[in-house]
Amino acid sequence: MPASSNDNPLNVEPSPRIVLRKLSDGNDLPTDFINHYHVHVFCHDGSMTFTLDERQIACGKEEFVFWFAGSRLGELSFSKNFRATWLFVEDSFMINNVPDQQWGIDATLYSRQYPVKKLDNPEDRRRVLTNFDRLNDRFGDTDHRFYEEVLRLQMRLFILEMWHTFANEYERRKRTVQSGTLYERFIHLLEAHCLRERKVQFYADHLHVSAKHLNFICKQNSGITASAWIQRYARDRIVILLQNDKLNVAEIADEMAFSSRSFFTRYVKKLLGMTPTQFRNRLD
Numbered sequence: 681m682p683a684s685s686n687d688n689p690l691n692v693e694p695s696p697r698i699v700l701r702k703l704s705d706g707n708d709l710p711t712d713f714i715n716h717y718h719v720h721v722f723c724h725d726g727s728m729t730f731t732l733d734e735r736q737i738a739c740g741k742e743e744f745v746f747w748f749a750g751s752r753l754g755e756l757s758f759s760k761n762f763r764a765t766w767l768f769v770e771d772s773f774m775i776n777n778v779p780d781q782q783w784g785i786d787a788t789l790y791s792r793q794y795p796v797k798k799l800d801n802p803e804d805r806r807r808v809l810t811n812f813d814r815l816n817d818r819f820g821d822t823d824h825r826f827y828e829e830v831l832r833l834q835m836r837l838f839i840l841e842m843w844h845t846f847a848n849e850y851e852r853r854k855r856t857v858q859s860g861t862l863y864e865r866f867i868h869l870l871e872a873h874c875l876r877e878r879k880v881q882f883y884a885d886h887l888h889v890s891a892k893h894l895n896f897i898c899k900q901n902s903g904i905t906a907s908a909w910i911q912r913y914a915r916d917r918i919v920i921l922l923q924n925d926k927l928n929v930a931e932i933a934d935e936m937a938f939s940s941r942s943f944f945t946r947y948v949k950k951l952l953g954m955t956p957t958q959f960r961n962r963l964d
Contacts, residue, residue: 698769701765717769722764724765728740730754774835863898
């Protein structure tokens with residue numbers, strides 16, 4: 681619904697919360713979209729390549745890709761026969777309507793590591809595209825008497841449907857990683873324990889290697905150490921928890937097993953460059 685003139689003194693038209701487009705190239709993408717929107721793409725034909733966190737990644741026919749708002753995305757390139765349906769969801773609107781916090785954290789960590797998913801099942805492809813249309817249709821139904829309430833419910837239903845669609849792949853990849861290389865097993869352990877365990881020694885002990893060797897293996901496989909991976913995962917979880925306005929800072933500190941709120945505040949400032957309160961003030 682439109683903002684009041686007091687909320688928007690320059691009368692700048694706010695970006696729409698939902699944008700649905702069918703595109704064959706990148707010419708009609710919303711301006712600065714990756715800083716404002718979480719992006720869902722279903723590729724009907726052709727292929728698209730991009731870099732994400734300096735990794736070169738490709739998305740092809742009947743594949744789905746998801747980018748978080750604020751991702752380090754670059755070098756978008758499209759084949760001549762590329763066709764895709766793009767759904768853009770405004771950053772805060774999606775974050776504020778994640779229905780289950782633990783599933784939200786797991787899905788976030790998984791999607792950052794594996795942004796492209798193959799949709800081999802026709803029913804899954806139909807579900808994803810129907811989900812796109814239903815959210816967009818609900819956003820456009822501004823005459824509904826309970827517009828904001830039903831739009832928020834539709835956003836939550838959208839997220840649950842997407843989680844349902846990719847849950848099997850998520851579980852399958854977890855099982856594969858459990859029996860994989862030392863580096864893969866470290867990443868699996870990290871996904872499971874990073875909320876409360878932030879020392880390399882914890883993971884080294886579980887993998888029956890020294891902390892020095894674990895750092896070496898991670899550096900060899902990914903270019904960064906185990907310590908850096910732990911900080912990256914901890915940072916992602918902190919951001920997700922701070923975006924949840926139902927939790928106060930003390931509750932988050934307790935959830936992450938910090939001995940005190942002040943210790944948690946210092947840790948957050950080290951990772952984010954600002955205190956938890958400062959981070960939340962920027963969200964308002």
